[in-house]
Amino acid sequence: MIDVQHLTKQYAGRTAVSDISFQVEPGEIVGFLGPNGAGKSTTMRILSGYMPATSGHARVAGFDVFHQSIQVRQSVGYMPEMAPLYTDMKVKEYLRFRAELKGLSGHAMRRRVGEVMELTGVTDMRRRLIGNLSKGYRQRVALADALVHKPGLLILDEPTNGLDPVQIRHVRDLLRSLKSKHTVLLSTHILHEVEQTCDRVIMIHQGRLRANDTPQNLTSQLRSTTLLHLELDGAGNLAEKLAALPGVRKTTEEKLLVQPWRRFTLRVEPGHDIRDAVLELAMQQKWRVREMHRQLPNLEDVFVELSMNAGTPTDIPTHVL
Amino acid sequence: MRIFWILLKKELHAFFVSPVAYVVLALVMILNGFAFRAALSVLESAPSEGSIVSWTFHAMWFWLSYFFIFPLLTMRLFAEEKKMGTLETLFTAPVRAWQVVGSKYLASVIVYGVLWLPSLFNFKFAQWISAGQVEVPPGAMQGAYLIIMVMGMFNLAVGCFASSLTANQIVAAILSFTLSLLHFLLGIFVMVVGRKLSDTIVDIVNYFAATEHIRTFTAGLIDSRTLVYYLSMSMLFLTFTHHVVEFRRWRP
Numbered sequence: 001m002i003d004v005q006h007l008t009k010q011y012a013g014r015t016a017v018s019d020i021s022f023q024v025e026p027g028e029i030v031g032f033l034g035p036n037g038a039g040k041s042t043t044m045r046i047l048s049g050y051m052p053a054t055s056g057h058a059r060v061a062g063f064d065v066f067h068q069s070i071q072v073r074q075s076v077g078y079m080p081e082m083a084p085l086y087t088d089m090k091v092k093e094y095l096r097f098r099a100e101l102k103g104l105s106g107h108a109m110r111r112r113v114g115e116v117m118e119l120t121g122v123t124d125m126r127r128r129l130i131g132n133l134s135k136g137y138r139q140r141v142a143l144a145d146a147l148v149h150k151p152g153l154l155i156l157d158e159p160t161n162g163l164d165p166v167q168i169r170h171v172r173d174l175l176r177s178l179k180s181k182h183t184v185l186l187s188t189h190i191l192h193e194v195e196q197t198c199d200r201v202i203m204i205h206q207g208r209l210r211a212n213d214t215p216q217n218l219t220s221q222l223r224s225t226t227l228l229h230l231e232l233d234g235a236g237n238l239a240e241k242l243a244a245l246p247g248v249r250k251t252t253e254e255k256l257l258v259q260p261w262r263r264f265t266l267r268v269e270p271g272h273d274i275r276d277a278v279l280e281l282a283m284q285q286k287w288r289v290r291e292m293h294r295q296l297p298n299l300e301d302v303f304v305e306l307s308m309n310a311g312t313p314t315d316i317p318t319h320v321l
Numbered sequence: 322m323r324i325f326w327i328l329l330k331k332e333l334h335a336f337f338v339s340p341v342a343y344v345v346l347a348l349v350m351i352l353n354g355f356a357f358r359a360a361l362s363v364l365e366s367a368p369s370e371g372s373i374v375s376w377t378f379h380a381m382w383f384w385l386s387y388f389f390i391f392p393l394l395t396m397r398l399f400a401e402e403k404k405m406g407t408l409e410t411l412f413t414a415p416v417r418a419w420q421v422v423g424s425k426y427l428a429s430v431i432v433y434g435v436l437w438l439p440s441l442f443n444f445k446f447a448q449w450i451s452a453g454q455v456e457v458p459p460g461a462m463q464g465a466y467l468i469i470m471v472m473g474m475f476n477l478a479v480g481c482f483a484s485s486l487t488a489n490q491i492v493a494a495i496l497s498f499t500l501s502l503l504h505f506l507l508g509i510f511v512m513v514v515g516r517k518l519s520d521t522i523v524d525i526v527n528y529f530a531a532t533e534h535i536r537t538f539t540a541g542l543i544d545s546r547t548l549v550y551y552l553s554m555s556m557l558f559l560t561f562t563h564h565v566v567e568f569r570r571w572r573p
Contacts, residue, residue: 045409073414074415085410142410248419
């Protein structure tokens with residue numbers, strides 16, 4: 001669906017995106033991650049045909065984004081950051097205007113506008129001026145606009161930015177439901193979102209590709225330690241015995257108010273799963289166990305690690321044109 | 322072409338839902354009223370060669386309206402979309418730059434045309450209350466409205482261009498006002514220092530001068546050179562506008 005080859009974009013003397021290559025297959029939901037100013041929006045703007053790359057090629061749905069810009073725009077539903085809309089139009093009026101621009105007309109256009117308003121939950125707002133809508137509703141109108149011509153590819157630049165938790169959940173469910181019909185490339189800062197929604201993650205930092213894998217693979221490859229939380233009741237020196245287990249790097253005990261329960265947190269070397277060993281030890285020592293929970297490193301850790309490894313973030317551009 | 326009409330409809334809608342069009346219309350009507358009254362008092366005080374049409378469009382009031390119309394009608398066309406970021410939404414839909422530029426320009430020309438409709442009524446009214454004593458020569462009427470239209474088309478194209486250069490409406494307005502004013506001052510320049518200049522220079526400047534065009538056309542002389550001049554200059558500025566808008570796509 002998307003084929004990006006050695007894409008580079010330079011603004012007056014500053015490189016926003018540098019030699020990025022990646023592919024997105026039809027039906028995938030791909031999360032596009034990176035700190036502010038990493039080049040996410042720039043890449044998305046190039047892919048949506050808004051501006052050209054300095055060098056390299058990008059094809060969307062088989063069309064070249066520069067030479068076949070109109071066809072690309074026809075097959076992409078793009079939602080820019082901040083969801084810019086015409087504030088002097090009403091919701092339904094705006095969506096009908098956009099649908100007509102994108103080639104729909106007559107009865108089919110009216111029906112489709114009704115559908116996307118229902119899908120994004122703006123039907124009740126259809127007679128309101130966009131200028132009077134809250135940020136969340138504007139965001140949804142922009143999403144409805146991106147969806148209106150049933151594009152094969154949706155490019156969403158921070159679609160959940162500025163939404164409340166309920167709305168974020170709504171957008172997440174919506175994106176999942178779209179999966180069968182659309183390919184989705186979305187950028188976000190909310191890593192939790194990506195872990196739950198995306199099939200694959202592309203991370204860029206300072207304009208360079210840092211990672212391109214499934215969220216699970218990214219987190220398992222990470223060299224950070226996992227944590228094991230335990231609540232035990234038993235006699236003897238529990239901490240010492242736990243620390244003696246293979247792969248345990250550090251044991252800390254937390255004071256609990258409820259006696260006789262004691263809470264331990266074990267920091268475990270990567271590649272070790274000591275849950276079985278802990279249970280065996282507990283049975284052997286006749287300890288009672290009422291909680292055991294393993295905490296894997298999450299995408300946030302991956303993100304931080306990748307950003308840190310890339311060097312000091314001093315040369316991150318402060319704004320993207 | 323379909324896209325063009327959709328965009329045109331949207332642009333006209335934008336003009337008429339905002340108060341700008343109505344405020345400009347009201348001001349133009351008031352100033353036309355003053356211009357018309359000034360023409361009547363000239364004709365009242367002494368016999369004159371000029372018709373009521375030519376006196377109306379020579380009044381200071383007419384030029385006053387002439388200057389503020391163009392900045393007000395064109396300043397928001399591109400500047401507002403740039404500031405709001407909607408240009409990005411617009412150009413990621415399958416539209417071409419000429420469709421956007423053309424629709425915005427044509428919408429402003431249509432609104433401009435509407436502004437002058439009430440002034441036609443002034444002349445009808447004068448004929449009616451004077452029982453036909455006030456002579457309104459049809460040739461002068463046709464010439465006057467023709468030159469107002471083509472001059473307007475030129476200045477609106479200049480305004481479009483000014484608006485495409487900036488994201489600030491005030492800057493766009495000042496820019497288009499300045500360009501229109503400079504164009505107008507060419508005629509004043511000849512009036513002030515014309516005697517010291519050679520005839521060739523006066524002729525050349527008069528070819529460009531708005532005041533001179535108004536003078537000939539309101540006398541009923543329809544000069545095709547002037548029409549060609551304004552229409553070709555409009556095309557030139559629209560081409561500039563198109564290139565500025567499209568430059569985004571070509572910038573390396």
